[in-house]
Amino acid sequence: MYTMLAILMGLLVGAVIITISGYNPVEAYSTMLKGIFSKPKYMARTIIRSTPLILTGLSVAFAFRTGLFNIGVEGQFIIGALVASLLGYFLDLPAIIHIPIVFLGATIAAALWGAIAGYLKARFGVHEVIATIMLNWIALYTSNYIITMEGVKKPGTESTYDILESARITITGFRHVVGPARIHWGTLIAIIIAIIVSYILFKTTIGYELRAVGYNKDAAKYGGINVNKNMILAMAIAGALGGAAGALNIMGEGYHVSVLAATEGYGFNGIAVALIGNNSPLGVVLSAFLFGGITFGGMRMQQLGIPTEVINIVIGSIVFFIATYRIFEYTKKYFKKKKLQKEVK
Amino acid sequence: MNKEGGIKVSGSKQFNEVVVEMKQIVKKFGDFVANDHIDLTVHKGEVHALLGENGAGKSTLMNILYGLYTPTSGEIHINGKYVDIKNPNIAIENGIGMVHQHFMLVKPFTVAENIVLGMEPTGFANKINMDKATKDVTAISEKYGLHVDPNAKIEDISVGMQQRVEILKALYRGAEILIFDEPTAVLTPQEIKEFIQIIRNLTNEGKSIILITHKLKEIKETSDFCTIIRRGKRIGTVNVEESTEDDLASMMVGREVSFEVEKEERKAKGEVLKVENLVVQDHRGISVVDGLNLSVRAGEILGIAGVDGNGQSELIEAITGLRPSKSGKVLINGNDVTNKTPREVFESGISNIPEDRQKHGLVLDFTVEENMVLENYRKEPFSKGVRIMEEEVNSFAKELMEKFDVRPRNEKNKARALSGGNQQKVIIAREVTNDPDLLIATQPTRGLDVGAIEFVHKSLVEQRDKDKAVLLVSFELDEIMSVSDRIAVIYEGKIVDVVNAKETNENELGLMMAGGGKVEE
Amino acid sequence: GAKPEEPQTEEPAKEEALKIAMVTDVGGVNDKSFNQSAWEGLQKAENELGVKPGYQESKQEADYSSNLELLTDAGNDLVWGIGFLMGSQVEQAAKDYPEQKFAIIDNYYENPSENLLGITFKEQEASFLVGYIAGKMTKTNKVGFIGGMDFAVIHRFDYGFKAGVKHANPDAEILSQYAGAFDKPAIGRSIAESMYAKDADIIFHAAGDTGNGMIEVAKEKGKYAIGVDKDQNPDAPENVITSAVKRVDNAIYNVAKDLKEGNFKGGTNITYGLAEGGVDIAPSSDKLVPKEILDEVAKLKEQIIAGEIKVPANKEEFEAMK
Amino acid sequence: MELRDLAIILGTTLMYCTPLIYGALAGVFSENSGVVNIGIEGMMTIGAFAGTASGFLLQEAFGNVWWVPLLGFIIAGIAGGLFGLLHAVASVTFKADQVISGIAINFLGGGVGIFLARRIFASTTTPALPLESKISRPLHGLLKDSPILASVFDQFSTVYFAFFLVALSWYVLYRTKLGLRIRAVGEHPKAADTLGINVYKIRYFSVILSGILAGFGGASLSMAIVANFRPTLISGQGFIALAAMIFGKWKPQGALVACLLFGATTAIQIYLGGTEAGAGISTHLLSMIPYVVTIFVLIGFGGKTSAPAASGAAYEKDER
Numbered sequence A: 001m002y003t004m005l006a007i008l009m010g011l012l013v014g015a016v017i018i019t020i021s022g023y024n025p026v027e028a029y030s031t032m033l034k035g036i037f038s039k040p041k042y043m044a045r046t047i048i049r050s051t052p053l054i055l056t057g058l059s060v061a062f063a064f065r066t067g068l069f070n071i072g073v074e075g076q077f078i079i080g081a082l083v084a085s086l087l088g089y090f091l092d093l094p095a096i097i098h099i100p101i102v103f104l105g106a107t108i109a110a111a112l113w114g115a116i117a118g119y120l121k122a123r124f125g126v127h128e129v130i131a132t133i134m135l136n137w138i139a140l141y142t143s144n145y146i147i148t149m150e151g152v153k154k155p156g157t158e159s160t161y162d163i164l165e166s167a168r169i170t171i172t173g174f175r176h177v178v179g180p181a182r183i184h185w186g187t188l189i190a191i192i193i194a195i196i197v198s199y200i201l202f203k204t205t206i207g208y209e210l211r212a213v214g215y216n217k218d219a220a221k222y223g224g225i226n227v228n229k230n231m232i233l234a235m236a237i238a239g240a241l242g243g244a245a246g247a248l249n250i251m252g253e254g255y256h257v258s259v260l261a262a263t264e265g266y267g268f269n270g271i272a273v274a275l276i277g278n279n280s281p282l283g284v285v286l287s288a289f290l291f292g293g294i295t296f297g298g299m300r301m302q303q304l305g306i307p308t309e310v311i312n313i314v315i316g317s318i319v320f321f322i323a324t325y326r327i328f329e330y331t332k333k334y335f336k337k338k339k340l341q342k343e344v345k
Numbered sequence B: 001m002n003k004e005g006g007i008k009v010s011g012s013k014q015f016n017e018v019v020v021e022m023k024q025i026v027k028k029f030g031d032f033v034a035n036d037h038i039d040l041t042v043h044k045g046e047v048h049a050l051l052g053e054n055g056a057g058k059s060t061l062m063n064i065l066y067g068l069y070t071p072t073s074g075e076i077h078i079n080g081k082y083v084d085i086k087n088p089n090i091a092i093e094n095g096i097g098m099v100h101q102h103f104m105l106v107k108p109f110t111v112a113e114n115i116v117l118g119m120e121p122t123g124f125a126n127k128i129n130m131d132k133a134t135k136d137v138t139a140i141s142e143k144y145g146l147h148v149d150p151n152a153k154i155e156d157i158s159v160g161m162q163q164r165v166e167i168l169k170a171l172y173r174g175a176e177i178l179i180f181d182e183p184t185a186v187l188t189p190q191e192i193k194e195f196i197q198i199i200r201n202l203t204n205e206g207k208s209i210i211l212i213t214h215k216l217k218e219i220k221e222t223s224d225f226c227t228i229i230r231r232g233k234r235i236g237t238v239n240v241e242e243s244t245e246d247d248l249a250s251m252m253v254g255r256e257v258s259f260e261v262e263k264e265e266r267k268a269k270g271e272v273l274k275v276e277n278l279v280v281q282d283h284r285g286i287s288v289v290d291g292l293n294l295s296v297r298a299g300e301i302l303g304i305a306g307v308d309g310n311g312q313s314e315l316i317e318a319i320t321g322l323r324p325s326k327s328g329k330v331l332i333n334g335n336d337v338t339n340k341t342p343r344e345v346f347e348s349g350i351s352n353i354p355e356d357r358q359k360h361g362l363v364l365d366f367t368v369e370e371n372m373v374l375e376n377y378r379k380e381p382f383s384k385g386v387r388i389m390e391e392e393v394n395s396f397a398k399e400l401m402e403k404f405d406v407r408p409r410n411e412k413n414k415a416r417a418l419s420g421g422n423q424q425k426v427i428i429a430r431e432v433t434n435d436p437d438l439l440i441a442t443q444p445t446r447g448l449d450v451g452a453i454e455f456v457h458k459s460l461v462e463q464r465d466k467d468k469a470v471l472l473v474s475f476e477l478d479e480i481m482s483v484s485d486r487i488a489v490i491y492e493g494k495i496v497d498v499v500n501a502k503e504t505n506e507n508e509l510g511l512m513m514a515g516g517g518k519v520e521e
Numbered sequence C: 001g002a003k004p005e006e007p008q009t010e011e012p013a014k015e016e017a018l019k020i021a022m023v024t025d026v027g028g029v030n031d032k033s034f035n036q037s038a039w040e041g042l043q044k045a046e047n048e049l050g051v052k053p054g055y056q057e058s059k060q061e062a063d064y065s066s067n068l069e070l071l072t073d074a075g076n077d078l079v080w081g082i083g084f085l086m087g088s089q090v091e092q093a094a095k096d097y098p099e100q101k102f103a104i105i106d107n108y109y110e111n112p113s114e115n116l117l118g119i120t121f122k123e124q125e126a127s128f129l130v131g132y133i134a135g136k137m138t139k140t141n142k143v144g145f146i147g148g149m150d151f152a153v154i155h156r157f158d159y160g161f162k163a164g165v166k167h168a169n170p171d172a173e174i175l176s177q178y179a180g181a182f183d184k185p186a187i188g189r190s191i192a193e194s195m196y197a198k199d200a201d202i203i204f205h206a207a208g209d210t211g212n213g214m215i216e217v218a219k220e221k222g223k224y225a226i227g228v229d230k231d232q233n234p235d236a237p238e239n240v241i242t243s244a245v246k247r248v249d250n251a252i253y254n255v256a257k258d259l260k261e262g263n264f265k266g267g268t269n270i271t272y273g274l275a276e277g278g279v280d281i282a283p284s285s286d287k288l289v290p291k292e293i294l295d296e297v298a299k300l301k302e303q304i305i306a307g308e309i310k311v312p313a314n315k316e317e318f319e320a321m322k
Numbered sequence D: 001m002e003l004r005d006l007a008i009i010l011g012t013t014l015m016y017c018t019p020l021i022y023g024a025l026a027g028v029f030s031e032n033s034g035v036v037n038i039g040i041e042g043m044m045t046i047g048a049f050a051g052t053a054s055g056f057l058l059q060e061a062f063g064n065v066w067w068v069p070l071l072g073f074i075i076a077g078i079a080g081g082l083f084g085l086l087h088a089v090a091s092v093t094f095k096a097d098q099v100i101s102g103i104a105i106n107f108l109g110g111g112v113g114i115f116l117a118r119r120i121f122a123s124t125t126t127p128a129l130p131l132e133s134k135i136s137r138p139l140h141g142l143l144k145d146s147p148i149l150a151s152v153f154d155q156f157s158t159v160y161f162a163f164f165l166v167a168l169s170w171y172v173l174y175r176t177k178l179g180l181r182i183r184a185v186g187e188h189p190k191a192a193d194t195l196g197i198n199v200y201k202i203r204y205f206s207v208i209l210s211g212i213l214a215g216f217g218g219a220s221l222s223m224a225i226v227a228n229f230r231p232t233l234i235s236g237q238g239f240i241a242l243a244a245m246i247f248g249k250w251k252p253q254g255a256l257v258a259c260l261l262f263g264a265t266t267a268i269q270i271y272l273g274g275t276e277a278g279a280g281i282s283t284h285l286l287s288m289i290p291y292v293v294t295i296f297v298l299i300g301f302g303g304k305t306s307a308p309a310a311s312g313a314a315y316e317k318d319e320r
């Protein structure tokens, strides 16, 4: 409810910016919407764009639920993508085995990557925010290093070779509808994972333990829960989710990873997505599509000469108003009071 | 009790100057009415007690008087003139001070820093003049006989000391009207004695005092008048000298309550808990439990009497696996559980009502029902495999809340939203229902109203009558003496002596607790 | 082979102006570097050929393919990809949209499809010239090179430069270091600090923003620096003696011209070197470089164009030289 | 390794850690008052832009006058402060989730900065400040003829100012009335409230101050280390600073140590890259050094850290 209002307010601020920069906001936003809905293939691309965000968002949300702040999705994503592209290219197997191996391999690698932060916290009390920030950079450079190794790097490029057909999860078949847009099973998988995550969190003893540790370590310990084990587990699962995002992105759409000068922001956008989605798995799915839609459709505004930064401003505003949803409560209260006073008189 | 607060006589004393007058105070939280048109009148030099069940609305009313909560409706007059107490500043300006039930102290700060906070004496460049602060603090603490070490950090001093700091905070701000919210709930008998003396000093200095407590004995000892609140409504105000503890009790609960725990003689059976030469260190690495021996038998309640800080907490934490033991043994029904994990200890048949309800006892952000299965969530019927069976948990919680009268009766509430008293009931319900071989209870009735206390004591005795062992740790001698079969006195980490509850008395125990007893090998 | 489907290009040319648009990499269109230079090329085409230019910026790798598609849908006659980073995406787009013409800056294709044109530059040749200048002008007989990340493109600058220095002055020493990033000016600074401290007196960079850190130091220390891609002299008029410029604008313009004249060289790769005016030293060089050296440079140019001097593009070729 | 190299390493350390110090101090103030601030990155970005942009425009209007860089630096602080205000409004007045509004700040800081750059300069990068209008180097004259000392100490005023601010922050936090109140509000807001301290006011002050400091941090990059703003100029420093602040156990002096460590490891990494040995190693591996070292140092020192008790929690009256 308030989220809707927040989104409107955010778009409103964007409209103001657009107007003062001398463009027509109505035109701008309709271009944005056209950019998303005017053609099936655009919708397809919006969905493709949103898919990794579902999982990076989940990763952040999950960690939050267990009392941890996972700024490390960025790195976990990179590791997942890297391992996926390696397994996808170097292993040569029939699809039925290749796909699961690539996906699981990448996810597990990322899980371990995430677990490092959990272990450092559990064993040495290293704050996960520091650990994950550092690990993001380490992941980036590790990836760059491996990509540029002999035999891994495709000559004449700064990327790995494309993964084999047998490792791809792109849905062909619909080219006549979505054109070259690479829709893939990852979207479905991501949504299923979201459902599983919410089940684990709220319906299982695993989730009960994780949340208990997140809220009150002492009480959890008193209740017989192994706090350290759960902290590591929480980060491992968060890492797995981040890695899954990277893996599916490669298996479905990207096919290869490239040397990166800086992280691409899937992780940080994931934080925004998680928070817009109020850290609830379902909310995350929705907000991922919202986020993906705005960023993707927003790119279209350039065709009117509107600089891309406006999109960031719009997103920033939306997130800001979601954070301050109480503005709306307050105004509501305020008017209630007004009414009451009138009635009194 | 006269509403317009004119002359008021209580035995020898006579009060004529009204300092506080709360009129028709209403406080709603959402649509829950915590205070329902409450009147309260306090005179200069008077000690006015507030009595009521857990969740009756006492703290709320006082938080309103101190400007922490804003009343939904109603008026407050201080020294005869209307005051809109929007925030504590205004309360302070009007000479009101409050000692909160959960202390409002900044743990990493020193005593002096906590006291002067908000009224810091400063020098050049806004620099705090700590010397002056320390002097001032020492000065008032001398004046009222509230001795504290100004430079000690809060986290390192005893609860009693912390309370003195709270009082000094109020006095430092020149409070004339002092509110105490369950001041003695956390104090040892010695500290309580001292506290009562402090109250006297204060009233002699002409201060007025509002005292929230669940301990009728204290009310009789200290108070002139007592206002009783039930479910947010004011039942009445009585002249304490003219009314018995039973009157007060029945007024607040709305029924007769019995104080002495009736339990018939029983023969204790085999040994359930055996502690041998146990050594436990505290966070500073000092052996606060130091070669302690103890044995609890089935069908008996063993009470551990002792002044706070003689190793009780560490002993219990060590037994329950929350704290490592340096050396020695802990045996349950003959098998060794020394340094086992809390779960292993629990499985071996020990349940524990912890001393710190909010730190260990509850996950405050879990719902009441989730808290009800804190140890048993992985067991049938509450879960099958990894799946939690919500219906089971829910009905279980409902049942216990009914049985143990947890209010408000909503298992979906966050534990945080319960009154501390009710939070305690949740824990007791959970632990007693485990039906363990050994039930450990540390300060189980702290902060509970008499009705609740009666109930808790009954539950302990029931356990014992089911031939279970019960280990009770309490700083309140009356409780120890009325509930226990045998009493072990702990002093400096050792059991000084174990006596039969029938064959001892306050003085003997008090003496041993002060270290004046023979150590038995 | 200049035999693309004539009609395609003829028609739009007849009724309305040619539409050409470009997809920038994450640098954005106003990056004061080769994205901007490409854009200037399109603008030149607009003024002189009446082309209707357009661009679409990318924020992350995932944007490349969708941006290429967008510009295709926008009915452009030619869609540019700027930067080798989108090499595979452009190739894919060319497959996906066989009717659409694509071209890319800085990428060479093994066998490009008929609608795809790859443009690469002989950065080494310009680097050779600035290297020569450096070799001649150094007083300490020591010069430096700072590379961004170690990419093949950057190697062309690196070894072209080294060859140039050696050509001018065989016993000059060349310090060379890669910063590992294009966006860390602070690192560029301290590399420069130490190179100057080891008394190198001229430093050449191919490191984007990182290189700007070097130019700052040059400014502060009053040392000489050599810019890259565009004429960087304006950033430090007393210090940037010359720049190895990459005339992306020329390439873009020429291709537009070809397209207009109906001979878009799809299905091929074109390399722009000194000969094609694709690379050069900055015109502003005459401000700080002595006339006589520039004259020699002019001669070298001819020799290179004539193929008398073969400029190395990577380590192997460089080693092979001596 | 020669003395000269050592000198350069030290110099680089100082240069590199400066923006981090400002950022970390920004974190220190905000978090000690109980407001988590992960918007430092965004605040630094807007500061970086505002400083160098205003500096350039002023310089064009008034020429290279001594106060131009100074004013530019102050404007950078103000710009950061405004975003601090934004964060405060959200997280103090409207009890927003402090992480969310921090994230929002990061989007807005970058967005607005680049947006304005395009509006004003028709480019995502601002024009370069002339040397004379950059932040000054106070010791430049003195050290002219002692290159070794110069490579260590010939630093921008922003570097020395950063160290001064660390000392000042320590004094304010641990010696003054204000500091005591800030920490009290961060540890136990309700206690502070019951003593009549205005929790909201203290938090507003601290968070705005936090923004100002972050703004300075941005400017210390865009007006000194380089002479102009670019979209990639602030790329992660805000988060490194955040980490440094936590590393430093929420204390100014601790944060300083962390920043120095990070600067030093970076300097060493760069030094190695310049040596024969280092030239052999892939730059990708070398680039990892600072991050890896940081983690190992934390393990060594047993990173056990505890945030101010109330940090992250919005303060509401009528609740406990």
Ligand SMILES: Nc1ncnc2c1ncn2[C@@H]1O[C@H](COP(=O)(O)OP(=O)(O)OP(=O)(O)O)[C@@H](O)[C@H]1O
Pocket (backbone or CB within 6 Å): B029, B032, B033, B034, B052, B053, B054, B055, B056, B057, B058, B059, B060, B061, B407, B408, B417, B418, B419, B420, B421, B422, B447, B449, D318, D319, D320
């Ligand atoms: N901030 C609040 N929000 C919602 N409900 C509240 C709040 N404060 C108090 N209540 C409700 O008002 C009731 C009265 O609370 P109060 O603390 O006054 O009880 P009490 O008399 O102090 O209980 P106890 O004897 O345990 O101290 C409680 O049951 C609680 O549910």
Ligand SMILES: Nc1ncnc2c1ncn2[C@@H]1O[C@H](COP(=O)(O)OP(=O)(O)OP(=O)(O)O)[C@@H](O)[C@H]1O
Pocket (backbone or CB within 6 Å): B054, B055, B059, B060, B101, B102, B182, B416, B417, B418, B419, B420, B421, B422, B447, B448, D319, D320
């Ligand atoms: N967020 C909240 N929601 C509902 N009730 C609350 C909330 N915060 C506090 N309360 C109520 O406020 C009242 C006052 O808090 P207080 O510390 O006095 O509890 P208490 O019942 O007095 O504690 P104790 O039982 O230990 O004496 C409590 O009764 C509690 O129920």
Ligand SMILES: [Mg+2]
Pocket (backbone or CB within 6 Å): B058, B059, B060, B101, B181
């Ligand atoms: Mg109370």
Ligand SMILES: [Mg+2]
Pocket (backbone or CB within 6 Å): B054, B101, B182, B419, B420, B421, B447
């Ligand atoms: Mg109570």
